[in-house]
Amino acid sequence: MKTNRHDKILLAHGGGGQLSDELIRHHILPKLRNDTLAELGDSAKLNLASKLVCFTTDSYVVKPLFFNGGDIGKLAVCGTVNDLAVAGSAPIALTLSLIIEEGFEFELLEKILASISESAKANDVNIVTGDTKTVETGAVDKIFINTAGIGVRLAGVDLGFEKIAVGDKIIINGTIGDHGLTIISQREGIKFQSQLKSDCVGLAGLTCQLLKNTSGVKFMRDPTRGGLAATLNEICRGAGLSIEINEADVPVNPTVRAAADMLGFDAITIANEGKFVAIVSLESVDACLNICKNHPLGKEASIIGEIVETRDAPIVEMTTKIGGKRIVQMPYGRELPRIC
Amino acid sequence: MLERIYKAQNLMDTACNTLGRQINIMEVCGTHTVSIFRNGIKSTLPKKIKLLSGPGCPVCVTDQGYIDIILQLADRDDCLIATYGDMIRVPGKGGSLETKQPNANIKVVLSSEDALQLAKDNPSRKVVFVAVGFETTAPATAVVVKEAAQESIDNFCILSGHKLVIPAMRALVSEKNHNIDAFLCPGHVSVIIGFGAFAEIVERFGRSCVVAGFEPLQIIEGLGEICRQLAAGKAELKSVYTAVVTEQGNTTAQEIIAECFEPVDGYWRGLGKIEKSTLKLKDKYSRFDAFKRFNITEMPGEDMSGCRCGEVLCGLIEPPECGLFGKSCTPEEPVGPCMVSSEGACAAWFKYGGVMGSGYQEIRRPGSQ
Numbered sequence A: 001m002k003t004n005r006h007d008k009i010l011l012a013h014g015g016g017g018q019l020s021d022e023l024i025r026h027h028i029l030p031k032l033r034n035d036t037l038a039e040l041g042d043s044a045k046l047n048l049a050s051k052l053v054c055f056t057t058d059s060y061v062v063k064p065l066f067f068n069g070g071d072i073g074k075l076a077v078c079g080t081v082n083d084l085a086v087a088g089s090a091p092i093a094l095t096l097s098l099i100i101e102e103g104f105e106f107e108l109l110e111k112i113l114a115s116i117s118e119s120a121k122a123n124d125v126n127i128v129t130g131d132t133k134t135v136e137t138g139a140v141d142k143i144f145i146n147t148a149g150i151g152v153r154l155a156g157v158d159l160g161f162e163k164i165a166v167g168d169k170i171i172i173n174g175t176i177g178d179h180g181l182t183i184i185s186q187r188e189g190i191k192f193q194s195q196l197k198s199d200c201v202g203l204a205g206l207t208c209q210l211l212k213n214t215s216g217v218k219f220m221r222d223p224t225r226g227g228l229a230a231t232l233n234e235i236c237r238g239a240g241l242s243i244e245i246n247e248a249d250v251p252v253n254p255t256v257r258a259a260a261d262m263l264g265f266d267a268i269t270i271a272n273e274g275k276f277v278a279i280v281s282l283e284s285v286d287a288c289l290n291i292c293k294n295h296p297l298g299k300e301a302s303i304i305g306e307i308v309e310t311r312d313a314p315i316v317e318m319t320t321k322i323g324g325k326r327i328v329q330m331p332y333g334r335e336l337p338r339i340c
Numbered sequence B: 001m002l003e004r005i006y007k008a009q010n011l012m013d014t015a016c017n018t019l020g021r022q023i024n025i026m027e028v029c030g031t032h033t034v035s036i037f038r039n040g041i042k043s044t045l046p047k048k049i050k051l052l053s054g055p056g057c058p059v060c061v062t063d064q065g066y067i068d069i070i071l072q073l074a075d076r077d078d079c080l081i082a083t084y085g086d087m088i089r090v091p092g093k094g095g096s097l098e099t100k101q102p103n104a105n106i107k108v109v110l111s112s113e114d115a116l117q118l119a120k121d122n123p124s125r126k127v128v129f130v131a132v133g134f135e136t137t138a139p140a141t142a143v144v145v146k147e148a149a150q151e152s153i154d155n156f157c158i159l160s161g162h163k164l165v166i167p168a169m170r171a172l173v174s175e176k177n178h179n180i181d182a183f184l185c186p187g188h189v190s191v192i193i194g195f196g197a198f199a200e201i202v203e204r205f206g207r208s209c210v211v212a213g214f215e216p217l218q219i220i221e222g223l224g225e226i227c228r229q230l231a232a233g234k235a236e237l238k239s240v241y242t243a244v245v246t247e248q249g250n251t252t253a254q255e256i257i258a259e260c261f262e263p264v265d266g267y268w269r270g271l272g273k274i275e276k277s278t279l280k281l282k283d284k285y286s287r288f289d290a291f292k293r294f295n296i297t298e299m300p301g302e303d304m305s306g307c308r309c310g311e312v313l314c315g316l317i318e319p320p321e322c323g324l325f326g327k328s329c330t331p332e333e334p335v336g337p338c339m340v341s342s343e344g345a346c347a348a349w350f351k352y353g354g355v356m357g358s359g360y361q362e363i364r365r366p367g368s369q
């Protein structure tokens, strides 16, 4: 039985009155229920196992809201979970803020909430507190979501740029460019859009396994906006060391490659939502790769390159398939707006 | 694959030794330019071989006068401009299509079919399709013009800026840049016009023309073939893209172009006015000709101040020689079209960080130079 009398969001749904209450109790709470959230207090009270925590926040404005392989709800959970995961922590709890445009269909909101619930379960995190605002038509595009997340640092794990040294290897857990090209192809109505699928997924299961079972991981980052190119450049700047990668070792799904060529993009600069780059010591690289390859999220993991001595300034250099060399630059921001 | 690369490199080395001077090879097409940069091809060549980017990026060669016409049409509320994405960012008088406010009169399309559909969906607006591109895109424009005629979609028209490759190459070697030794010719244009079309450049101007696809190995083999000819003191017509390109090309596509269009003199950025280089709709389709419908004549426009795209397109300078490159002109805020288009030489130089000399020795056969 339908509990609401409206099929669209009204401004009053965010006004703090009866409709707000109805929205929270009848739509949000049933989907995301857990003991902490059910208290509906002004703050969530958490009992953490350690004082060493990681804390992050991200806002999600992806367009379209629903795409092959995910939706804004799944993205809002996985994106924040991944930021916690690559920092070397086990994600514990998330907050959830919804900013909804007046007139947004309840049916779509329900779908997004269901997806948030499913992703939170899959990643073993609870949504512990949240907020809902509604704004007049045009003030946001349908729905924007913010999540903040808190995670407990894994015992003995301390990742950082300063740990990175010459000779370290670079691992990625699978193919690049899938998320960004799925979004852009869907937005532009490209023919092969149905063959593309976002890689949107929470990575904490795999990263925690990696960190618990090996000791050589020095740094991790998820190559989201700006893709692998941006992440490698950040690492190169942060560590003050150069990077060499081998194009032939970077996994790219053939459809992604074709789509990127057609649209004039370089897959290495395209956003991912289910990938991490790990810098690992030479001694532990085989063990790390093995763990990845035996995990569903790392079947196509690959060693893509290594950290090398800097000659003039730290650069990321790629050996191409034909053996040529080129610099991988920090990509320019404008190519793909509203990708996450 | 390495064997084939080494073989091409040997041919290049021989040519460099035999000629004892810099060898200038122009890749005509923007897709080649991007592939050369993305694959680091320059780092695999002998230092004496210089690759020049040519006038093969449709957005880049479009004259400023044409851009200004689009900007004027976009101001008319009875018009709806249908354009490919790259075009909207090219700056002209008083901004670009992108910065025009409100931009409700502009719609980005992915194909000529989309543009025609736009006209069907908006019967009260005059839909103007910004039809640019070489022989590769002209057939698709011709198809929708015919369709519009058959279905009497009278609110549809095209602003043809379609250009022909051969007249531009002719203008380059006969007038603009005498230093070009040879051309690496574009695969996809050749699929349409046939590699036989380049015969004139070989026979009349003595420049070798080698057609290659866009895969890096083909480009290297194409360059190898050019060098083989140069070392032997010959200029020949050859395709290393044999699987797809024939001497005659795609006659069906040629016929449909010929049915709808005729070549007229046209303006090019950097190259100026070139005889019989631009496609204009034939009289029987003139009611779909935006120039006629709005009573406009294309006049040569003035390039944005300081921008040296014209010289870049003729292979006279490399992008970093432009004083604005990477300073006031970046892909974020482009000054000229060569920085706007993803196929533009300035954008390719900027994005891929220019040439890396360092990889040169690593893939070359031991003992070669």
Ligand code: SF4
Binding pocket: B306, B307, B308, B309, B310, B312, B319, B322, B323, B324, B325, B326, B329, B330, B334, B335, B336, B337, B338, B339, B340, B346
């Ligand atoms: S760098 Fe910019 S201003 Fe200079 S030639 Fe290229 S596009 Fe024109």
